Amino acid sequence: MSFCSFFGGEVYKDHFKPGVYVCSKCDHQLFTSRSKYEHSSPWPAFTETIREDSVSKHQERPGAFKVQCGKCGNGLGHEFVNDGPARGSSRF
Template identity: 60%
Template sequence: MSFCSWFKEEEYRNHFEPGIYVCRRCGHELFSSKMKYRHETPWPAFVKTIRTDSVQKRKESKLALKVSCGKCGNGLGHEFLKDGPDGKMSRF
């Protein structure tokens, strides 16, 4: 899955230090750095969330899901349906 931020240059795209990515608004745990993968798009991408309730998803188009924080609903970006490391949609 890939997530994008349109607020500025994505500062975490090439960031692979060990740790946990959290929601900027409420601090809810979202992703482990161990689940991050390299790809050609300008935003960070993850294969799996910390917990099943880490994020909420809703269909936005045929190719994308809108992804939000599972606790506060803060928008995190999109999951692109054929953008995983194996070219398939990531599922949890």
């Protein structure tokens, strides 16, 4: 599976088959379907990355980090702290 593209529509928001989501530019593994959950945003939502180095993060404002592919730097969106499905969890 290839991770979402913010331009041209999102095809994986409602996709819940088992698998791994990878960067659309370099195929670096980002998220597993086990960490995916339903959310009201127009993009897929995940609680955690596959590995710590799957993404790089830069704080944009308190509680929000800009997220990029850990290998090629492709923009992936944001991590929102304390906005996941469980108390205190993040949403990617």
